[in-house]
Amino acid sequence: DTAVSQTPKYLVTQMGNDKSIKCEQNLGHDTMYWYKQDSKKFLKIMFSYNNKELIINETVPNRFSPKSPDKAHLNLHINSLELGDSAVYFCASTDRGLETQYFGPGTRLLVL
Template sequence: DTAVSQTPKYLVTQMGNDKSIKCEQNLGHDTMYWYKQDSKKFLKIMFSYNNKELIINETVPNRFSPKSPDKAHLNLHINSLELGDSAVYFCASSIGGNTEAFFGQGTRLTVV
């Protein structure tokens, strides 16, 4: 079983559309994250979330919003997609904030 799974793996969409990326972890972790990796491989943290607290990177546009229906899921919703949103998005999970993070395989988002 995949520990952290993301769907879809590839997503191509037009500017202005709204899309969601789903993430599920079966590790029983209490903390989940979303990262954006640009073409230069830079991993930028977007959100850190557990059942108590959402920490938002202040540089993330409010068009991006995490939604957690339960402890095992943290979905990423993006409104009004822009060309600059094209990147690979990784979901990850961990036990607390200072232990190993397990990453999903990534979702390559292309906005045309």
């Protein structure tokens, strides 16, 4: 059983397109995150949701819009994709009180 899953694992698309990445966790956690790992492997928080409420929104262009339909899912929609959006996007989840975050397998996005 996969604890935190992401779809798709790979995404190749053209500049200007709109795409979505989905994340689901079956751990019963109440908090979910999106992180971006750039080409130099640096990881940075983008968003966090706790019980479907947005709690972190780090300096991310508003072309990126997270959506949490329920506490087990956190999706990331990206409008008007740019070359600089090429990266690996990781979803993670935790329970407040556990602190340890569990990561999904990552989605490698390549914008051409």
